[in-house]
Amino acid sequence: MDILLTHGPMLVIMAGVVGFFMAWGIGANDVANAMGTSVGSKALTIKQAILIAMVFEFAGAYLAGGEVTSTIRKGIIDASYFVDSPELLVFGMISALFAAATWLLIASILGWPVSTTHSIVGAIVGFAAVGVSPDAVEWGKVLGIVGSWIITPLISGIIAFIIFNSAQKLIFDTDNPLAQAKRWVPFYMFLAGFVLALVTIKKGLKHLGLNIGSVDGYVYAIIAAVIVAVIGKIFINRLKFDESAAKKTHYANVEKVFALLMIVTACAMAFAHGSNDVANAIGPLAAVVSIVGNDGEIAAKSAIAWWILPLGGFGIVAGLALFGHKVIATIGNGITHLTPSRGFAAELAAACTVVIASGTGLPISTTQTLVGAVLGVGMARGIAAINLSVVRNIVVSWVITLPVGAGLSIVFFWGMVAIFT
Amino acid sequence: MARNSILGVFAKSPIKPLEKHIRLVTKCCNQLTPFFAACAEQDWATAGKLRTKISKYERDADDLKRKIRLELPGGLFMPVDRADLLELLTQQDKIANKAKDIAGRIFGRKLVIPETLQASFVTYVARNIDAAEKAADAINELDDLLETGFRGREVELVEKMINQLDEIEDDTDGMQIKLRSDLLAIENDLNPVDVMFLYQIIEWIGDLADLAERVGSRLEILLARK
Numbered sequence A: 001m002d003i004l005l006t007h008g009p010m011l012v013i014m015a016g017v018v019g020f021f022m023a024w025g026i027g028a029n030d031v032a033n034a035m036g037t038s039v040g041s042k043a044l045t046i047k048q049a050i051l052i053a054m055v056f057e058f059a060g061a062y063l064a065g066g067e068v069t070s071t072i073r074k075g076i077i078d079a080s081y082f083v084d085s086p087e088l089l090v091f092g093m094i095s096a097l098f099a100a101a102t103w104l105l106i107a108s109i110l111g112w113p114v115s116t117t118h119s120i121v122g123a124i125v126g127f128a129a130v131g132v133s134p135d136a137v138e139w140g141k142v143l144g145i146v147g148s149w150i151i152t153p154l155i156s157g158i159i160a161f162i163i164f165n166s167a168q169k170l171i172f173d174t175d176n177p178l179a180q181a182k183r184w185v186p187f188y189m190f191l192a193g194f195v196l197a198l199v200t201i202k203k204g205l206k207h208l209g210l211n212i213g214s215v216d217g218y219v220y221a222i223i224a225a226v227i228v229a230v231i232g233k234i235f236i237n238r239l240k241f242d243e244s245a246a247k248k249t250h251y252a253n254v255e256k257v258f259a260l261l262m263i264v265t266a267c268a269m270a271f272a273h274g275s276n277d278v279a280n281a282i283g284p285l286a287a288v289v290s291i292v293g294n295d296g297e298i299a300a301k302s303a304i305a306w307w308i309l310p311l312g313g314f315g316i317v318a319g320l321a322l323f324g325h326k327v328i329a330t331i332g333n334g335i336t337h338l339t340p341s342r343g344f345a346a347e348l349a350a351a352c353t354v355v356i357a358s359g360t361g362l363p364i365s366t367t368q369t370l371v372g373a374v375l376g377v378g379m380a381r382g383i384a385a386i387n388l389s390v391v392r393n394i395v396v397s398w399v400i401t402l403p404v405g406a407g408l409s410i411v412f413f414w415g416m417v418a419i420f421t
Numbered sequence B: 001m002a003r004n005s006i007l008g009v010f011a012k013s014p015i016k017p018l019e020k021h022i023r024l025v026t027k028c029c030n031q032l033t034p035f036f037a038a039c040a041e042q043d044w045a046t047a048g049k050l051r052t053k054i055s056k057y058e059r060d061a062d063d064l065k066r067k068i069r070l071e072l073p074g075g076l077f078m079p080v081d082r083a084d085l086l087e088l089l090t091q092q093d094k095i096a097n098k099a100k101d102i103a104g105r106i107f108g109r110k111l112v113i114p115e116t117l118q119a120s121f122v123t124y125v126a127r128n129i130d131a132a133e134k135a136a137d138a139i140n141e142l143d144d145l146l147e148t149g150f151r152g153r154e155v156e157l158v159e160k161m162i163n164q165l166d167e168i169e170d171d172t173d174g175m176q177i178k179l180r181s182d183l184l185a186i187e188n189d190l191n192p193v194d195v196m197f198l199y200q201i202i203e204w205i206g207d208l209a210d211l212a213e214r215v216g217s218r219l220e221i222l223l224a225r226k
Helices: A003-041 A046-064 A064-076 A086-110 A114-133 A137-170 A177-204 A213-236 A243-248 A252-291 A309-333 A342-359 A366-379 A388-420 B015-030 B032-040 B044-070 B082-109 B115-139 B142-147 B153-189 B192-224
Strands: none
Touching: A003 A046, A003 A086, A003 A114, A003 A309, A003 A342, A003 A388, A003 B032, A046 A177, A046 A252, A064 A114, A064 A137, A064 A309, A064 A342, A086 A114, A086 A252, A086 A388, A114 A137, A114 A213, A114 A252, A114 A388, A137 A177, A137 A342, A137 A366, A177 A342, A177 B015, A213 A252, A252 A309, A252 A366, A252 A388, A309 B082, A342 A366, A366 A388, A366 B082, B015 B032, B015 B044, B015 B082, B015 B115, B015 B142, B032 B044, B032 B115, B032 B153, B032 B192, B044 B082, B082 B115, B082 B192, B115 B153, B115 B192, B142 B153, B153 B192
């Protein structure tokens, strides 16, 4: 207890700095995965992608990041175990942040596609199970989270398969694909807008102090989605089509319509990513702040301090602004044959899955979900070639991340305990 | 940092290179028209240049073929069967090989097509090149096929093209029979060895359409799977 009273502010600052650094790392590195498909299919330039990412990552983090933050903060660990020694929980959360941030840094340097979600969950479970006691972990919830890592790529894959096939039926396999595209693309925009607005209204506005009834929520979400669709429709009508291109490759003009749609799904993707991944950086920070703020009392119901979500949001935006350009540039080159009509299906499916998971508080991996969606489009015979060995590498890196995150966090935890006691 | 991304998942598409390959092949075949025109005028200098050009295109096609094969490792997940795709490529390449053989044989022996056969011979060559062009048209639909997920109207369109290709090949068969009998009628007046090679050349030119048709059927098989 004394430790918290004497070192409290320092511990909060420490957690704040590491949390910000972690958010910064997510912005610099992870966002490339979220925005990569849009840039890769040439629907957006790098500058546009960065701008969209900045706005929507922040919005996602701020408006819909609360639920997952709560899960990371208090869903994985059995708080009752720490009532007599809250300082251990503070040390542990800071160690977990350190561990995840370190691993993210190492992996970035080595070019491994790791998931920040996996590293933070692994780290928290690690320090609690080994550093404290296996009973300190809410194993049931951890199992649920790990299970969601298997199920969400599957779900997003199925959604992507359905979306892609619906686009084939409604637009591509028709007499006049361009006219059909003009008619149906706003509906996909509506869908993206609806899911985003609904999750924001249902889950996000609560912690901003706005309470909207359940029926009203749907109504507002529909209104927001209609606005998105109408704006999209206006832009589609303003598109100029190259008549001569229609003869040579008759889907070139159709893809132009989909490129507009992809701007919407890119926003959705950035929003989804922000809403889910911000928690990896600020969830532990929120735990530290709440314990220190309550003088060592572990409050089960306390709200997240107001400044934490924006801090995470700014961290992501800062990372994006400083390094996002470089990272997206390296991946944006050399990609062939990812046309907007496939990119949109994958992005929309992944964004919907991630946003819904964010709403239910499940910390899932955005990249993993997107890979699932890409495979879904591939199953629908939409992508020229998918490199399965890269997919395998990504999966392996996820599996490795769990024990590594746990191991690092145990070491940091013991170090902190040794220094402070 | 490049591998740390979702985009590593997307492998290089073999479809554009495949289309490029068939374009090289038709370029190779198309040179046969001016080549035979030069031969008819016994302008062997021009014919020699054209033969070199044909060989060059054939080599380019060969190089591209090798490159496509190397860039198509086993671990790819594709909408079409990898083996089918490679077989299609092999068939495409054979057309260019045949064109090179024809030009080489004619030029090497300075073989002259008899005056009386000249007109029907020119249309025969043109028709065989038509077949190669039609095969190229069908292959060029591959990127549109990808757009439509290899199903629906686009498949029907390609199937129509393959049918047209079959008709062209039928045409060339008829023309070949006619040419052979015309040659038979005058063969006593010609050098016997030349006659042997004339028969061979007629057959080889007919092979162009046969091979083009085989490209069409490989494409059909590619579409039928899955």
